Amino acid sequence: xxxxxxxxxxxxxxxxxxxxxxxxxxxxxxxxxxxxxxxxxxxxxxxxxxxxxxxxxxxxxxxxxxxxxxxxxxxxxxxxxxxxxxxxxxxxxxxxxxxxxxxxxxxxxxxxxxxxxxxxxxxxxxxxxxxxxxxxxxxxxxxxxxxxxxxxxxxxxxxxxxxxxxxxxxxxxxxxxxxxxxxxxxxxxxxxxxxxxxxxxxxxxxxxxxxxxxxxxxxxxxxxxxxxxxxxxxxxxxxxxxxxxxxxxxxxxxxxxxxxxxxxxxxxxxxxxxxxxxxxxxxxxxxxxxxxxxxxxxxx
Amino acid sequence: xxxxxxxxxxxxxxxxxxxxxxxxxxxxxxxxxxxxxxxxxxxxxxxxxxxxxxxxxxxxxxxxxxxxxxxxxxxxxxxxxxxxxxxxxxxxxxxxxxxxxxxxxxxxxxxxxxxxxxxxxxxxxxxxxxxxxxxxxxxxxxxxxxxxxxxxxxxxxxxxxxxxxxxxxxxxxxxxxxxxxxxxxxxxxxxxxxxxxxxxxxxxxxxxxxxxxxxxxxxxxxxxxxxxxxxxxxxxxxxxxxxxxxxxxxxxxxxxxxxxxxxxxxxxxxxxxxxxxxxxxxxxxxxxxxxxxxxxxxxxxxx
Numbered sequence: 001x002x003x004x005x006x007x008x009x010x011x012x013x014x015x016x017x018x019x020x021x022x023x024x025x026x027x028x029x030x031x032x033x034x035x036x037x038x039x040x041x042x043x044x045x046x047x048x049x050x051x052x053x054x055x056x057x058x059x060x061x062x063x064x065x066x067x068x069x070x071x072x073x074x075x076x077x078x079x080x081x082x083x084x085x086x087x088x089x090x091x092x093x094x095x096x097x098x099x100x101x102x103x104x105x106x107x108x109x110x111x112x113x114x115x116x117x118x119x120x121x122x123x124x125x126x127x128x129x130x131x132x133x134x135x136x137x138x139x140x141x142x143x144x145x146x147x148x149x150x151x152x153x154x155x156x157x158x159x160x161x162x163x164x165x166x167x168x169x170x171x172x173x174x175x176x177x178x179x180x181x182x183x184x185x186x187x188x189x190x191x192x193x194x195x196x197x198x199x200x201x202x203x204x205x206x207x208x209x210x211x212x213x214x215x216x217x218x219x220x221x222x223x224x225x226x227x228x229x230x231x232x233x234x235x236x237x238x239x240x241x242x243x244x245x246x247x248x249x250x251x252x253x254x255x256x257x258x259x260x261x262x263x264x265x266x267x268x269x270x271x272x273x274x275x276x277x278x279x280x281x282x283x284x285x286x287x288x289x290x291x292x293x294x295x296x297x298x299x300x
Numbered sequence: 301x302x303x304x305x306x307x308x309x310x311x312x313x314x315x316x317x318x319x320x321x322x323x324x325x326x327x328x329x330x331x332x333x334x335x336x337x338x339x340x341x342x343x344x345x346x347x348x349x350x351x352x353x354x355x356x357x358x359x360x361x362x363x364x365x366x367x368x369x370x371x372x373x374x375x376x377x378x379x380x381x382x383x384x385x386x387x388x389x390x391x392x393x394x395x396x397x398x399x400x401x402x403x404x405x406x407x408x409x410x411x412x413x414x415x416x417x418x419x420x421x422x423x424x425x426x427x428x429x430x431x432x433x434x435x436x437x438x439x440x441x442x443x444x445x446x447x448x449x450x451x452x453x454x455x456x457x458x459x460x461x462x463x464x465x466x467x468x469x470x471x472x473x474x475x476x477x478x479x480x481x482x483x484x485x486x487x488x489x490x491x492x493x494x495x496x497x498x499x500x501x502x503x504x505x506x507x508x509x510x511x512x513x514x515x516x517x518x519x520x521x522x523x524x525x526x527x528x529x530x531x532x533x534x535x536x537x538x539x540x541x542x543x544x545x546x547x548x549x550x551x552x553x554x555x556x557x558x559x560x561x562x563x564x565x566x567x568x569x570x571x572x573x574x575x576x577x578x579x580x581x582x583x584x585x586x587x588x589x590x591x592x593x594x595x596x597x598x599x600x601x602x603x
Binding site: 132133136142143147148149150152224232236248251254258259265269272276277 | 303304308310311430432433439442446537541542548560575578586
């Protein structure tokens with residue numbers, strides 16, 4: 001979807017256990033920008049949870065005499081071509097975007113973590129085959145792969161979630177694999193192996209807890225990309241239908257009125273931008289806190 | 301690269317072949333008799349097992365026969381070539397505008413790192429990078445079309461019309477498609493300019509009293525632009541992904557809209573052909589990036 005994602009070198013993350021600082025210390029180290037971004041994300045989460053309470057009107061209530069009104073005291077962000085309040089529609093649309101993209105990103109992270117753990121720990125021919133497949137999947141632009149899967153699954157919310165989740169699995173797998181490679185031969189893993197622990201125990205009890213940081217960072221990055229993809233599918237009219245207040249769909253409807261009622265396009269576009277940029281800033285903050293911290297060695 | 305390409309063909313075929321859509325049913329409509337369906341399936345080779353169909357599709361594609369599309373009602377190859385020409389031409393227009401602009405901006409930001417120019421360029425490019433294409437599409441349309449009135453807001457044209465005769469309609473989609481690439485190249489260039497400016501040989505050049513201009517253009521830029529060239533090729537693949545949104549937004553008759561039609565109508569042969577072509581272009585661009593880098597940088601020759 002984005003250049004960064006397409007070109008980013010896989011697995012810049014170093015995976016070493018960092019001693020857990022107390023939650024308060026962790027928060028105090030955040031920059032002002034990250035805190036502002038967190039507040040924006042919190043606002044959208046509140047929209048998603050309490051849309052009915054916060055929004056001034058129901059999302060599909062039509063004010064037939066007040067179509068395409070610019071922002072005013074009554075309609076803070078203006079109305080669309082059907083006379084629906086844009087602010088209310090954006091607020092109600094938050095739930096769909098957030099739920100779809102967060103679930104999709106989690107799916108990709110869980111899938112990618114499993115694949116990455118196995119591939120990185122097993123090594124040898126299995127690793128070789130898995131990584132070749134991952135390369136092949138990453139060679140396709142992610143929106144293209146997601147579109148193919150969507151055609152296969154039939155366009156619906158569920159298939160968008162599945163499609164995005166599957167698309168992000170190889171990306172996450174690469175990151176996790178390189179994190180695993182960094183610690184698979186460290187003493188505590190060798191010790192567990194010599195103790196005769198099962199592979200599953202080593203993967204999930206020894207390795208996984210020590211590569212949490214890059215996974216958490218990756219999850220936040222994936223979430224912001226998943227929002228982009230979800231909104232893009234809404235824009236293409238896949239998986240959503242009028243009169244659902246979907247942000248992407250709102251942009252595509254507004255396209256025809258862009259010369260006469262530009263706010264119809266601006267409102268959902270600003271909402272998407274705010275959310276995506278806020279989440280990217282949060283993940284930058286997380287990366288600084290979690291990954292680039294001077295790492296302490298693991299004490300078992 | 302060929303191994304990857306081979307795996308890509310398997311991935312595409314695997315996903316598409318598993319689709320529930322029945323091409324024969326689509327072609328004959330809801331009321332087709334079972335006999336007619338069976339005959340057509342046999343003629344299209346749909347009764348064969350998957351691996352035979354895969355080999356057939358692959359060999360057909362290699363011979364330039366991309367198959368029959370129910371949606372187009374004809375051969376895919378001719379239509380697809382026109383569409384890909386349109387898309388590539390639009391991309392080329394975008395690159396011609398964006399790459400020089402990105403390099404200028406990146407060098408400016410790099411030379412004046414930490415100053416106001418740099419801050420503005422860096423923050424704007426970061427924003428442009430993290431937003432989806434339809435956001436930049438809205439922004440550019442509002443600025444260049446609605447408010448300034450310089451360009452038409454839509455790129456609607458006949459699919460087989462020559463796009464170079466409608467250059468004014470091409471600029472908006474081309475800019476939108478390459479805006480994020482512009483931002484990315486500018487950031488890369490900025491980074492490598494800063495790196496190079498701190499190298500001992502550049503410091504020596506400045507210490508021996510050469511004017512700043514000469515140091516920047518004759519000494520620093522040669523090395524600073526190396527990684528940029530790779531990025532230009534690499535971002536071509538990314539451009540292909542962005543096309544889906546851009547072509548839809550501006551109603552431009554390119555390859556991505558053909559792909560989308562394939563998705564909406566469950567047209568399997570069309571889907572396979574368009575996806576494969578886009579994948580090939582992406583892979584080829586990435587390959588060229590490696591070659592260009594090796595050619596330009598004698599330290600990393602392909603062994």
